[in-house]
Amino acid sequence: MENKGCCSGEDLKAEKPIKNNSDKPKGSKIFGNMDAYELFVDDAGKGVGCCCGGEHPDESTVDNPDEVKVHAGADFIRKFENYAHSIGVTGAGYTQISSELILEDKPIIYPNTIVLIMEMGEEILKTPKGPEAQKLNDQAYQKLGNMTHKLSDYLRENGFATQVAHPYGRWVNFSALGQKAGMGFIGKNGLLITPQLGPGQKISAIFTSIENLPAKEHREFSWIAEYCEKCGKCIKACPEKALIEKETCCGGKEVEFIQKLCRGCSEGCTDCMEACPFNRKGYEHVKSRFDKMNAKLMEKRKKR
Numbered sequence: 001m002e003n004k005g006c007c008s009g010e011d012l013k014a015e016k017p018i019k020n021n022s023d024k025p026k027g028s029k030i031f032g033n034m035d036a037y038e039l040f041v042d043d044a045g046k047g048v049g050c051c052c053g054g055e056h057p058d059e060s061t062v063d064n065p066d067e068v069k070v071h072a073g074a075d076f077i078r079k080f081e082n083y084a085h086s087i088g089v090t091g092a093g094y095t096q097i098s099s100e101l102i103l104e105d106k107p108i109i110y111p112n113t114i115v116l117i118m119e120m121g122e123e124i125l126k127t128p129k130g131p132e133a134q135k136l137n138d139q140a141y142q143k144l145g146n147m148t149h150k151l152s153d154y155l156r157e158n159g160f161a162t163q164v165a166h167p168y169g170r171w172v173n174f175s176a177l178g179q180k181a182g183m184g185f186i187g188k189n190g191l192l193i194t195p196q197l198g199p200g201q202k203i204s205a206i207f208t209s210i211e212n213l214p215a216k217e218h219r220e221f222s223w224i225a226e227y228c229e230k231c232g233k234c235i236k237a238c239p240e241k242a243l244i245e246k247e248t249c250c251g252g253k254e255v256e257f258i259q260k261l262c263r264g265c266s267e268g269c270t271d272c273m274e275a276c277p278f279n280r281k282g283y284e285h286v287k288s289r290f291d292k293m294n295a296k297l298m299e300k301r302k303k304r
């Protein structure tokens, strides 16, 4: 079934959609380049967001407004965020989507993007991979999908046009969107790592007519890539060898993700997530260890 999104209506057809990236590299997803929001593509060169995903119907209950508003006051953004938290969303970030983050041939009407994260929940991590873990994983996607549609309806009721990217959809690169919105950074396991939830979240997005979203595209979390360089626990933990570390031509390292070997969505595998220090110890603990290690290194260098 086609994922119609929320903006397939006539109201928005005068707007010029963003063109999708039509020049995607072939091969598997490569992680480890902190300046690139690289794409994850299958053997046919078709982009996918992660190993999960599929079409999802539009579950909006409110139509896009006839008169579309494009500016939201700080008060409204605060109210929106309070409402998001009240229904179970952990955090919201704001950015503009760019063409390299659009993975499928589907027009995005507005580049203004609200990124939403929701805790995956301990139960999934504790449940051994298999049908039960997969069911819990699917339920988490559905839960955030429901919240995303509720928030989209809320925006529409207040005069803003929206288009929903359901977390189960595979037409945008959600982890990269979260990174671009300054919510965290992509780790070697290819997952967005955030201060609130480490690698344990589901991500969705709402594209909206709001042109003055409070975007904060800072790089506060780019140190995570440096930490990952020395860690690599997710690679060792993967029982399927779906994460392969390779040397680059310039002497660096990058991780190749072999989608067809991953059991994340088919069996609810979370081994790479469980092994991650950001999950085991928490963001603050890892950051403080990283800072101490760096301080010691600086000290040594000064003495030389």
Ligand code: SF4
Pocket: 237, 238, 239, 240, 241, 242, 243, 261, 262, 263, 264, 269, 270, 271, 272, 273
């Ligand atoms: S540990 Fe499991 S979820 Fe992670 S990459 Fe390997 S197979 Fe996929």
Ligand code: SF4
Pocket: 187, 188, 189, 190, 227, 228, 229, 231, 232, 233, 234, 235, 272, 275, 276, 277, 278
């Ligand atoms: S396990 Fe280590 S290398 Fe993998 S994402 Fe977590 S911190 Fe990075």
